[in-house]
Amino acid sequence: MTNTATTNDEEYAAFNINRxxxxxxxxxxxxxxxxxxxxxxxxxxxxxxxxxxxxxxGSRTFWKLSSVRGWISAL
Incomplete structure (x- = not known):
């Protein structure tokens, strides 16, 4: 049995590892x-x-850190 939270955390880490x-x-x-x-x-x-x-x-939604920081800077 796979823990869904662990799987999601692993997928999230994989998205960011080479960025x-x-x-x-x-x-x-x-x-x-x-x-x-x-x-x-x-x-x-x-x-x-x-x-x-x-x-x-996939089925997940993310924001680029640079986009969020840009929005904050524009305030």
Whole structure:
């Protein structure tokens, strides 16, 4: 039996292993923590074009660290 959380963590680590720091992919939870706002606000801002679009990897959604930092810098 495979633990789903462990599998997801391993897949996430694999996405980031060969990326530079600025190209690192962030989860929704990490983005919300960085911007100190909730998931509802985040998805609303994405829909309204006020926050960078995420990238999909398989069935998962991530944001590029550089995009999030760029958004923060533009505030």
């Amino acid at each position: 530079s720091n600025e190209d690192r992919l962030l989860t929704t939870k990490e983005v919300c923590s960085m911007i100190s706002l909730g998931r509802t606000w985040l998805w609303s801002a994405v829909r309204n074009g006020k926050f960078p679009q995420p990238v999909s990897v």
